[in-house]
Amino acid sequence: MSGFGALLAQRLRRDRVQVPMWAVGTALLALLTYVGVHQSFGTAADRMALLATAAANPVVLLFRGLPSGPDEGAFVAFLIFPFLAMLAAFMSSFLAVRHTRGEEEPGRAELVAGTPAGRTTPLLATIAHGVLANAVLAVLTALALVACGFPGPGSWIAGVGAAAVGLVFLGVGLVAAQAFSTSRGANALGVWVLLVTYLLCGIGNALGTPSADLQRIESSWLTWVSPFGWGENTRPFADDAVWPIVLCAAVAAVLAGVAVVLQATRDVGAGFVDERPGRVHARPVLATPLALVWRLTWPGIVGWIVGGVLTGVIATKLASVLGQAASALPSVQAILDALTKDGSLAQGAIVIFFTMLGILAAACGVQVVCRARQEEAHGTAEPVLSSAVDRVRWLAGYVAVGFAGIVLVIAGAVVGATAGLATLPAPDWTLLGDVLVTGGGQVAAASVFLVVTALVFVVAPRLTIPLGWTLVALGMILGLFGALFGFPDWLVHLAPIADAPTVTGAGVDLNGLWWLVLAVVVGAAASLALMRRRELAPAG
Incomplete structure (x- = not known):
């Protein structure tokens, strides 16, 4: 051989x-x-x-x-x-x-x-x-x-x-x-x-x-x-x-x-599965780079949205289960306290599952940016950039669609949570406010992963895919399991999903919001500014 x-x-x-x-x-x-x-x-x-x-x-x-x-x-x-x-x-x-x-x-x-x-x-x-x-x-x-x-x-x-x-x-x-x-x-x-x-x-x-x-x-x-x-x-x-x-x-x-x-x-x-032949003439909407990016990435985004809907349904369905368990099991109550800052049991379920949702939304955004790297590596980005579309506008299209995907995943979860509440025998509609707060916070958290991956794409393009997904995995381990594993607070809050706005027994905790927004703005601006002078990087 x-x-x-x-x-x-x-x-x-x-x-x-x-x-x-x-x-x-x-x-x-x-x-x-x-x-x-x-x-x-x-x-x-x-x-x-x-x-x-x-x-x-x-x-x-x-x-x-x-x-x-x-x-x-x-x-x-x-x-x-x-x-x-x-x-x-x-x-x-x-x-x-x-x-x-x-x-x-x-x-x-x-x-x-x-x-x-x-x-x-x-x-x-x-x-x-x-x-x-x-x-x-x-x-x-x-x-x-x-x-x-x-x-x-x-x-x-x-x-x-x-x-x-x-x-x-x-x-x-x-x-x-x-x-x-x-x-x-x-x-x-x-x-x-x-x-x-x-x-x-x-x-x-x-x-x-x-x-x-x-x-x-x-x-x-x-x-x-x-x-x-x-x-x-x-x-x-x-x-x-x-x-x-x-x-x-x-x-x-x-x-x-x-x-x-x-x-x-x-x-x-x-x-063995033939690619679907394209149209002889593209629709007028595909004349813009943003529409092209959406056309290339929408199937994956839809898959993440389905995951968001299921997560939202289960979040509200499982709230009562966790409440019953914690009433009889002090260790479950202790876990909820560690993860939810002493909120109610129902709030705890919402926070836990919408923290998971932040990972799904982050994965959606990272996948979109990774698609930009794939287009570059396969040589299909070069014909686009040889037209009137410059590098900054091209990358901005992926960042914008990635952010739209994040918002749609969270919106799908809100719809799922609403449907889950509607099917409960005695729904507590005040939980819908908690859903909106935690969901909105996870939009900011997931966007941090998006812009950091975009920055990696600009600075070290060959590391885009492995490093982007590694960051998501680390965010999941620290944000979801860090409190359970007894990690120090400073380490847990390195994960954006753990620093996102959330609900507590005293109201809404917005402490991490401003840092997340600042990170998103700086990361997006830096990636677009640096992209102006970067040359295309082929596969290697």
Whole structure:
């Protein structure tokens, strides 16, 4: 197999920063979750009460794992395993597309195919690279759990189970890269498969059968159509089942085999899903660069808006659930106090979920700016800039559409929250004011991510995509989990979503608003001013 070792070494070198970041981040999330659980749910009675609440209110299971008992290890797995598996899945899917379809678009794959390596060896090297990346993630996650004092078998089941889900999505990414002729389309398919299967797993758990003591749930059949469901049914620190891992590995092998067969039957650069032919004459509205940016990015924005609507519905639906849990469980009340500055329980639910919404909105804005980098790298920005459109106006179009996407995501959540309130038996319409305040605050917070990513695009264009998404991930960890993990306030408030205006028991806290607005104004102005003199940066 000529060139396999060299191609594998090239992939390892290229991802020498990205893969360790994913793997170490996953292990740190497991470690920090243990710290939070040990502080907030240190007694078996606390854990049993929360598990009973989850079993009695299935909506909680949409965002958590599969309850397997009140043992501390099993409880940590219930809280965190879906997120460990999700990180492995994102890492693997992006890795697969980056080294397959991402190599074909600029023409590098065609050059390699003209060597003795041929067309199949690079794909096999990518598969081996994906397996090694997930093995590193599994080992680091397992070692983090062992360091917490958990039993070795359960720790390894948790680490390998998360990596096994990652392998399935490695296969998904490989097949998506064969199906679509652009890395953008392949990545979009991978993300949608991930989100849909994650939701199916949550719904399957919510429809499952709880035990008599409400400490364990047996999944319904719907869970078994999702790789996340297979991973969760390993039940680390409870059953330590190995066969779901074998199932994941088998499905991953089948998907990889399908990708190899498809690779051998298509032309280089082509995909099995044809691109939709464009109009002979563009609509008059596309004469402006702003309209062109919207045309290029609206499908992704619509997806984030749907996520915003669902978040808004669940925020108001879950408010009563958290209220019931906190009335019987002091540790839940303590968590709400830490996150919501002593507001009411219903306000706490709104603040928590709209903080999550700030991450969704930020991801929408960052994705739009990343599209600007993709257009530049693929050479399609150059024809636009060769016309009467200058660089500043071109970038301003992406920033403006990114901001519009943020506003639309938040607006979708407000609509969802209103609909959720309307379906409650006794709706508290005063919560709608809290929704508007927290939602408006998250517009400012998400806009900080937008302008910082735009500034990175101008100053260091090749770092736009990895650094933009890394900032979103750090903002999520600090803003959503920082208070639970006991991080100091100054560190938590480095995340814009944690510094956004919010509601408290005393009214509205606007302390962070002015800093966020200042950061947005300065970041936008700096990125546009510096763009005036920047040359185009091709892919590299």
